[in-house]
Amino acid sequence: MNDMAVQASHLSKSFGPKRVIDDLSFEVSRGDVIGVLGKNGAGKTTLLELMLGFTPPSGGAVSVFGHASGQLPGGVKSRVGFVPQQDELLDQLSVADQLKVIASFYGAWDANLIERLCAEWRLDPKARIKSMSVGERQKLSILLAFGHRPDLLVLDEPVASLDPMARRQFLEQLVDASADGQRAIIFSSHIVSDIERLANRIWILKDGRLDWHGDLDSLKESVVRLHIRGAAQVLAGLSVPGALSQRHEGAFATVVVRDWTPARQHSIEESAAVEVEVESLGLEEIFLELHR
Amino acid sequence: MFVLKPQSGVPIYRQIRDQVRRLVASGQLAPGAELPSVRDLAVRHAVNPMTVSKAYSLLEAEGLLERNRGRPMTVASQARNSSHLSKRLQQVQPLVEQTVLAAKQLELSETDLLKSVRQNWENGDE
Numbered sequence: 001m002n003d004m005a006v007q008a009s010h011l012s013k014s015f016g017p018k019r020v021i022d023d024l025s026f027e028v029s030r031g032d033v034i035g036v037l038g039k040n041g042a043g044k045t046t047l048l049e050l051m052l053g054f055t056p057p058s059g060g061a062v063s064v065f066g067h068a069s070g071q072l073p074g075g076v077k078s079r080v081g082f083v084p085q086q087d088e089l090l091d092q093l094s095v096a097d098q099l100k101v102i103a104s105f106y107g108a109w110d111a112n113l114i115e116r117l118c119a120e121w122r123l124d125p126k127a128r129i130k131s132m133s134v135g136e137r138q139k140l141s142i143l144l145a146f147g148h149r150p151d152l153l154v155l156d157e158p159v160a161s162l163d164p165m166a167r168r169q170f171l172e173q174l175v176d177a178s179a180d181g182q183r184a185i186i187f188s189s190h191i192v193s194d195i196e197r198l199a200n201r202i203w204i205l206k207d208g209r210l211d212w213h214g215d216l217d218s219l220k221e222s223v224v225r226l227h228i229r230g231a232a233q234v235l236a237g238l239s240v241p242g243a244l245s246q247r248h249e250g251a252f253a254t255v256v257v258r259d260w261t262p263a264r265q266h267s268i269e270e271s272a273a274v275e276v277e278v279e280s281l282g283l284e285e286i287f288l289e290l291h292r
Numbered sequence: 293m294f295v296l297k298p299q300s301g302v303p304i305y306r307q308i309r310d311q312v313r314r315l316v317a318s319g320q321l322a323p324g325a326e327l328p329s330v331r332d333l334a335v336r337h338a339v340n341p342m343t344v345s346k347a348y349s350l351l352e353a354e355g356l357l358e359r360n361r362g363r364p365m366t367v368a369s370q371a372r373n374s375s376h377l378s379k380r381l382q383q384v385q386p387l388v389e390q391t392v393l394a395a396k397q398l399e400l401s402e403t404d405l406l407k408s409v410r411q412n413w414e415n416g417d418e
Contacts, residue, residue: 033340171338179331179341197298200342217303217343224301277393280301 003030005152005184006051010060013046013208020046022208023060030151031181033174035199035216036188037287042205044188045085048156051186052082064152078106081150083158087141089129095140096125099147106148114147121169134161142170146177153177155187159194167194174198192284202283204290211290212258216283223286224260228253230274238272244289256281256289293328296337304339308347310383316356316367317380326364327357 006028013021020043028034038044049055051062053069062069067076089098095118103109118125121139129137138161145153153174159167171194178185178198189195195202202219204212212219223244228235235253240246242259257264265276281289294311298304315321327333330348334341348365351357358368395405 031342033342168338172335175334175338175341176331179334181342193299197337197339200340216340217305217346220301220303282299282301284299285301 004028004066005030005032006062006064006186007066008051008060008062011050011057011062012059013043013050013055014058020208021050021057024208024210025060026203026210026213028152028184028186030184031178032201033178033185033199034187034201034203035195036186036203036205037192037195037283038188038205039291043208044205045156047205048082048154048186048188052080052154078108078148079151081145081148081153083141083145083153083155085156085160087137089137089140091128091130093129094125095123095127095129095132098129098140099125099143102144103147108149109147110149111147113149114143117143117146117173121166135163135166138162139166139170142173146173149177151183153183153185153187155185157188157190159189159191167191171198192282192287196283204287206291219286220280220283222260223256223258223281223289225279225281226253226255226257226268227277227279228255228268228274229277230272234272234274238274240268245292258290294333294337296339298337298339304343305347305350308333308344309350312347312351312356313383317383321367323367323369325367327366329364 004027006026008027009025011021011024012019024047036044036047046055050057051064051069053064053072056070064072065076065079067073072080090101093101099114103111103114117123121143123136123139123143127136129140132140138158142155142158145155159170162170174185174187175198177183185198187195187198196216199216201214202212202216203210226240228238228248229252230238232250235248235251238248238253238255240255240257242257244256244258246255247253260278262278265278268274269276293315294308296304296307300307312321312327321327327348328336330341330345333339334344348357352359352365355368355370357365359365392405
């Protein structure tokens with residue numbers, strides 16, 4: 001069995017003259033929970049759709065469990081779950097009927113899990129889909145992607161319409177799904193705090209390229225804000241490699257740097273005769289700083 | 293048992309590790325005490341399970357926790373004994389440094405700061 005859930009090499013996608021995904025290479029292993037962050041138009045949805053073979057690449061290749069995404073055999077498709085940004089529910093059906101339709105596609109369907117989640121998430125099986133709120137539709141879309149207990153779960157903005165309670169329940173369910181380390185989960189969201197809880201790896205997409213990818217922990221340790229104290233003329237001429245933003249005022253300077261390592265503190269302090277204090281940043285601030 | 297702040301700049305695994313260290317050093321987690329399972333802790337706080345297990349593994353490597361087949365992790369029997377005064381002091385060191393720095397920036401005297409520390413200490417006993 002191929003343990004690599006997704007593999008991409010030099011993956012590109014253009015729409016007309018616009019290059020939306022630009023030469024991405026990456027791997028996703030079982031056990032990974034990947035949070036995809038990016039501004040609107042950064043290419044998140046296109047990237048997820050390329051991985052699942054919904055749209056062909058313009059260059060490079062991407063595969064799921066060792067099979068090219070464009071031609072996934074049925075056996076591989078049944079190991080994948082997807083929650084699209086725009087739901088694909090059938091308006092005329094009830095919740096129960098929609099679940100039945102989807103369940104019939106799969107050999108293995110965990111009816112007990114779905115029944116339990118329907119109750120916990122307060123989804124009425126008898127409700128007509130056309131009369132449901134956007135949030136309820138989103139919950140149902142998520143259930144549809146969960147029921148066959150996929151080995152690869154891809155979610156495109158799954159929580160945008162959920163209230164905080166429902167979002168928390170959804171997050172707990174994702175944690176539960178990831179706890180055995182056998183699944184790979186990839187989800188994009190603008191809700192940075194959700195990604196911060198759940199993801200162990202982060203992809204930051206910027207103009208179709210991976211501006212940063214790696215462990216969330218390393219990201220937090222490598223992008224920091226430095227508070228520097230020293231002589232004003234020293235600070236005015238201070239140049240810190242990897243600086244994302246820099247401000248100074250008299251005897252104080254603040255610099256946000258990437259590629260930080262604790263060892264750099266002493267080298268800055270000694271080379272410039274200044275005092276450096278390191279402040280760690282939350283993911284949202286890091287995201288903003290990387291987009292300055 | 294834990295106060296986890298995912299939005300903090302301190303990675304979650306370090307928050308867990310530091311809190312376990314402190315709870316063990318202070319004896320609030322006694323040798324043999326059971327820790328919540330990785331899954332329970334992760335679901336309860338809605339955080340990534342691998343992060344929790346990373347913290348537990350680091351604590352195990354430090355000798356603070358013991359892994360038991362089929363049972364929750366427990367505080368190692370030697371844990372408390374091995375944490376001498378100097379080691380426990382080490383754990384408040386970063387907080388002390390921060391406080392001293394803040395006090396200097398505010399141009400407080402050593403006496404002012406110590407007085408405030410003493411007051412807080414006494415309030416904490418009530």
